[in-house]
Amino acid sequence: MSQRIIDCVKNKSYIIKKLHTTGALRQRLVSFGILKGVEIKYLSSTNLNATYEIKVGKMNIALRQEEARKIEVEEYEAN
């Protein structure tokens, strides 16, 4: 299975590869700037990993585990 936000290591940069969702959730993600090719960082999660906090650009965004599973990422290779 491809790498998702839930598989990320804390405070490391990743690039969004694909959003595995359509409709309202996709619209919501896009309106927060969560798009293919955008750099993100996983900052923290709550008890039992119920909710995740990620950084997109300068914004901190909270996601539920369900949603974090739908965002495919790949490691960011600094060049």
Place this chain on the structure above:
Amino acid sequence: MKQIKIALVGQPNVGKSMLTNAIGDTTLHVGNFSGVTVEKKEISFKYKDYKISIVDLPGTYMLTNYSIEEKVTSDFLQNEEYDLILNVVDSTNLERNLQLTSELLNLEKKMLIALNMSDEAKKENIEINANYMTELLGVSAVQVSAVSKEGIEKLVHNIVQTYENPKKETKLIFSEAIEEEILNIVTHLNDNKFESELSYRKIAINLISEDKKTYRMLLDEPIWITLQPLLLESIKHIKMHHDEEAMIDIFADEFMAFNNGILAETVKVKNINPAKLTRTQKIDNVLIHPFFGIPIFLFLMWGLFQLTFEIGSIPMDWIDGFFGWLGNSVGESISNDDIRSLVVDGLIAGVGAVILFVPNIIILFVGIALLESTGYMSRVAYLLDGFFHKFGLHGQSFIPLVTGFGCSIPAYMSARILKNDKDRLLTLFIIGFMSCGARLPVYVLFVGAFFSSESSGTILFVIYISGAILGIIMAKVLKMTAFKGESEPFVMEMPKYRLPSVVLIWHTVKSKTWMYLKKAGTFIAAASILIWFLSNYPHNDIVSSEYESKIELAKGEDSKNSLSNELNQKLLENSYLGQVGKFIEPIFSPLGMDWKMAVALQTGLAAKEVVVSTLGVLYSLGGDVNEEDSSLIERLHEHIPFASAVAFIIIMMIYLPCLAATVVFSKEAGGLKYTAYLFLFTTFVAYSCAFIGYHIALNF
């Protein structure tokens, strides 16, 4: 005088309300749209020869219809009459904010941009060339700070300029692939001499971005037959070029590319040290700690209620003393018995009982305003979502629920941030379990009467928290029965922590307190008089004269007093209110309540504060004559058994909110049907819980 109507638009947390306050320094009128609706706020003021009015629209990340709040904004921008758009952006996060700006540019209206929080940007070493940005975007961009009021003058000046000058050509350009397709469609429209109010370019962009309204408009036109294959081809090309399936992604991508171009030209950021933790990160390391986050939150809430009680009780004695003095001195100057009783026992006792709680209300409102304006509220939503989700609620339900501790009316409205209808209805149904500020006086009164002063703050906290917990359990019950279905996704911004603005908190608290006082002076005064009347009439002259002669004959003060007490009691029981109370008493007697308590609860359906004034009137009329000076708290302690008081508090916590809130509920939920459900639901839960609580309390 010329009128300029401005639509104020921006993403959430960019300081829009602060800016409205800063601009409207010379504010002549601040008011809400049509009565209770707080969805759009309007302020207006005079500047030179212009009357400028600003409509403050709800914050939105994009012009989509994700939530009802966002729909309000996009509907207003597309369908209402206004002269220009004032787009407020956060200078410290332009990447994100300009995304909405590009969408606004696409509306082809006169527009200007307020680069807000410029002082904060300076501190973060962000340098913005506003003049160049103005040139690149084709709309005026002004650096302002709502906090320090820097640049506000210039902004207002530019508003007038923008209004007076013709609209400039917008310079929003797309990538080559899209521009090519736009050109194709424009050419086709041109060749066919298609007639429309919109520019051809705008029609082309709308068609490509799949704007439903434009499709609807064109569907009936003959040109559609030739346009359709062309458009299909264009969309196919663009999607192929972008390697994406959703048009919304493509446009977001396009806007982002355009914005990055603008930012590269106009913004310089110096010395950033990525390893250094920002203030927000440092605070978050503590406040949203996986283990300590929730205990910290609970402790803060407990502290708030402790303060509400402790500090709030200091001025209470003074206010109580003042109304006691007022009652006595006014009473002495009125010779007519009936009028004196009306003024002293009805009006002053009733209104005084409500005013007494103004200090508590102020502290509670300040607490909620702090929670809202610092950015902590969304952290709590983040912390609680996991827990809430298990009970069928949404992390963001937390925001209307906390607002519900202040007043249910804005709480019902703020439930609009939830997109999913079932999630929203579910939240609406349990908002009432969060005890509103108007119920606070009743709790303070009863807690003061039945518990020691050291434990008061804690008991108050327990009342609020157990109401909340009960609400969450009820949410689960409702989710499993009435509101089955998919839950809404949880995606939410956690804004930077900001020091709360004293001015804004002062404004919020002032207007809320003023509303409370106004209610006390009008509605509650009227209700007090009505209740006084209902509890004094019809006058039973036979009983009165019978007792009066008995009192005359009686020997000794004690028997005289007890006889006149008996008389008062008899008169009260025979009054209209007494008759109603006696009629409903059987329903409430299993809870250990007498008819007075039953009546007080009924009057609470009009407004919760009336419960206190009713108790004030009922227990001062029927109270012991020789304890004329005793406070209402002492009288309640004397006359109400502990277990009945517990049952009373439980009913207060759960049953139907006040009339005004119920009306708003019915509007927000979408029909009287839901109001009927709410009535049945709350009444059933309230009665059963009170019954259980009563029987448990009997053992103490």
